[in-house]
Each structure stands twice: as C-alpha cells, then as structure tokens.
Amino acid sequence: MKIFNAQQIYDADKWTIQRQGISSDELMERAAMQLFNWIHSRLQGGGTPLYIFCGIGNNGGDGIALARHLVEHGYHVMPFVVNYSETRSKDFLHNMERLKERKVWPVFLNDADDLPEIPKEAIVIDAIFGIGLNRPPADWVVKLIQHINGSQAFTLSVDIPSGMFVDRPVADYNGVIQANFVLSIQAPKLVFFLPETGRFVNQWQALDIGLDPAFLAEMSTDFEFITKYELLPAYRSRERFTHKGHYGHTLVIGGSLGKIGAVALASKAALKAGAGLVSSYVPQCGLVPLQSQLPEAMVIVDQGEGAITNIKFDVAPTVIAMGMGLGTDDNTKKTVGDFIEDTEIPVVLDADGVNILAQKPELLLKLPAGSVLTPHIGELKRLLGDWGNDFEKCEKAKNFSLQYDVVLVMKDAYTICWYKGRGYINSTGNPGMATAGSGDVLAGIIAGFMSQGYDALTAALFGVYLHGSSGDIAVEGMGYQALLASDLVDNLGNAFLALFEVPQAPPQESGGQNGQGGNQA
Ligand SMILES: NC(=O)C1=CN([C@@H]2O[C@H](COP(=O)(O)OP(=O)(O)OC[C@H]3O[C@@H](n4cnc5c(N)ncnc54)[C@H](O)[C@@H]3O)[C@@H](O)[C@H]2O)[C@H](O)CC1
C-alpha cells in the first residue's frame, strides 16, 4: 500500500474530482460517511456523548459533516468549532450551514477560557487539524489539545492526530493529540510509523474514500506499507521435481565462546525459511553444541578455539549470513574485514558484522552486489552517525543505501527496508520481539530466502514480514514477555501458512497497538 505525501493527496483529490465529475463537497461527504459508518457499526446508536472538536479547514469540515450524520442517527453529539482562523474552507462552511439547518449550533471556542469540561466516559472526535497543518498551533489551541489529552476520554482522530505535521518533526510534543485510534483518509501517513510521531497513534485504520485508483496506481511514492498482499505476487511455490540443490546453500558465519546460540538460531531460521542446505561456520567451541542441537546443519570449524580468526571454507554458498555472536576479537575483525573485501557472494550482515563495517567504512564500497545490512538502532547510529530527528534518520538511511547499493534494514517497531531510494515499511511484529536472538533469527530468514533465489530486496521484505508475523502468532499463545527468539523460528511455518489465509471480510488496512507494537529485532 502506497504512502502518499500531502501534495500527492491534494493532487489525487483534484484529479478524482475532475475524473469522477464530483464536487469537493461530495468527496468530503464520502469521507464523512465512511467515518460515520465506522463509528455507527461500533457504537450501534449507544448513548455515549460524542465531543466533536472541529477546525475551520477541511479536517474540520469532515468533523462537521460527521456530526450531522451522527445527529441524524440520534447520537448525543456535542460539536465545537476550534476557531483558530478567520479563513474557513468552502466545504467547512457548507457543512456548517447543513448542520444549522438541522438546528444544531456548535459551540465556538476562541481562547483558553473557553475550554469545555469533557467527561472521561465521553468519546472525543478530533477534527481540529488534518494534513493542512503548516505551522505550530496557537498557544490556546495547544492548551485545548492538552485539555483533551488530560480528559481520559477515548480519542478518535480524523485523518491524523491534530498538532502533528505530515512531513516534518513535531514542534511541541505537548501540543499533539494522543489518539487512541486514527481513522486515516484513504491511506496511512508516514508519521504513524516513525517512533517520534508514531507514539501519538495507538491504532489506526485507513478509510477508502474512492480516490481515483488509476491515478493512485501511477503515482510513485517514497514509501510503501508492506502487507501480505504486496508480498504474495513474489512468492515462489515449491516445485515437485526439485531437490535441495535448487534451494541454495546458506553459510552462516559467526559465533564466539558463549555466543554459539546466535549461529544456531540464524542457521535454523535459514533452514526453516526454505534454504536447501545450511552450513554454520564457527570457532572450534561451536562444533559440539551446533551438531547436537541442529542436526540438519553442517558445521565448518575455524582454527580459532573461542573466536573466528581466519575464515576459510571449501563449500560454495549462495549467500552468507554473517556477524551474529562474532565478538570483537582483533583477529576476528581482521579476518571478517579481509573476507568482505574479497568475497563476491552476497552477504547479510548483522550485529558485530555491521559494527566492523562502521569501524572500517572503506569496506562499504567492497560489499558484494545484492547484500543486505540489518542494523538495530544502536548499530545504525554507528553506521550513519547521529541524526536530529526521524526524518533526518530516514534521509540518511535512504542515502546510505543508495550510495553503497545495499538493502538497509532499519529495525524498529515498524522496520523500514531501504533500497534504491524507497522505504518499505513493515506491517507485522510486536514488542515481545524485543528479546535476545530476535535479530539473529531475522538475518537467518533473509539469508534463507536469498539462497532460494529471491533478490535481496524481496528476501528482506519477506524476511521482515514473516519474522514479525511469526512473532504475532507466537504471542497469541504466550503473551509478550515470554516470547523467545526460538519461538520465532518455531512459528515460521505458521507464518508461511498465514500468508495464504483468506480473510473472512475484505482486507482492511490497519495497524496498531502502537504503544505496544513493533518488531524490534
Ligand atoms: N483525500 C483526502 O484525504 C481528503 C481529505 N479531506 C480532509 O481534508 C483535510 C485537509 O484539509 P485542509 O483544509 O487542507 O487542512 P486542515 O483541515 O488540516 O486545516 C488547516 C487549515 O488551517 C490553516 N493552518 C495550518 N496550520 C495552521 C495553524 N497552526 N494555525 C492556524 N491555521 C493553520 C491551513 O492553511 C489550512 O487551511 C484532511 O486532513 C482530511 O481530513 C477531505 O475532507 C476529503 C478529501
């Protein structure tokens, strides 16, 4: 699902109005109907008071039109106009007239003395600012936002939490609506997925208002939200007359004394992801533990006892997953550096592998074509240097991936994979996955996909998605705290099966429990 910027949304509006021969007012009416249907199907006409705070732009217009539908269906509606400007939009004014025709007169709020009492059992509908916010709100509007946040009432934001810009960092963290739920018009916004702004969005759902599909399909976007529907066309089924040689050979290089488990997790994950063969390259201390716990993998031992000191093997892997549990021994760093410099086999570099690149940036230019880096936030900082905010972080990550022609997997609550100037935002995962070994499993899955012939980007997208999906399935049976990285491996088969489950109802683009969500690896 494409993620549009504000200009693209305005362009799509214009085009839709022209192409479909409708007025902008009719488009707003579609948005209001979708908002109404969503609320009505949940409240079923219940008597909960609905406090609707509307700005004077089109976001406010959505709110006023919604108020009319709710009034017509007998809801207990308390509409307010947050009168922050004299420049009202045409469709806002139009909907105000319609509401007044129904003998409903919103209360106008003009300054901080006007803040209404909001009972905590009320539902607040926030339609103050939408994607048109272009400067920090006035102080009294910030006070209103704080007042709403302090009310403890369930808060539903229309399109985007008010006070949040759609394309730049928050100006004042105390001046943004803390939304329990966001009903986002047509598509989710990038800011829902970045940690600094995403924390204001607990759950969200996109409401399709029928913007011209051909126009949307043609528009190229900087970001895409990856669900199984984006991935399924790239899935390769297992053919009958094939053997293990058709599915490639993953070599996992890593481990040091006390950290052999990382290699075991990555190796098993690669096998579970479908690699035909997996070899694990470890120091000598890894031989017995690996052979005894993972009989399906072959083990190659380095000459070093407790750490890898001189990488040498005589197999011909399709892909190499490298870095998990390596440690920081000087000999290890040297042999890994030399190896990266010489090899032409695509690598999936994780953990200490990434740190070695950060220390020796000259190696970045030597990375084999089709390689993938999977840093967590700390490793990313070592690689890119610090950033001022999430937008700057994204810009740096995008440029890094472009400069070195690698897939950069930026692991976070919503992991973003960067390639060729685009960011692919993952939709699965949960905070239970913030646990030791989770990243080793991810690197193994991605390598397992690459070994089967998937290109690096597709392998990364499948890997990140299935890793998160496996975590989501696992926590259903155990909760967040008890999740272990090995549960992610054990549930990978179920995650594959879930790819092919047909939903009972048409798929709804949604995401959520953001305060609790994320596929931290
Ligand atoms: N296709 C769609 O997604 C549709 C979305 N709709 C809704 O329209 C809003 C966007 O409406 P817009 O009028 O452009 O902006 P806002 O409602 O966000 O209003 C802001 C308004 O006020 C001015 N402004 C900006 N910042 C400030 C400030 N700090 N203080 C005072 N005034 C400010 C700005 O110039 C705007 O005019 C979108 O979010 C959806 O909710 C349509 O209903 C249907 C199509």
Ligand SMILES: [K+]
């Ligand atoms: K809003």
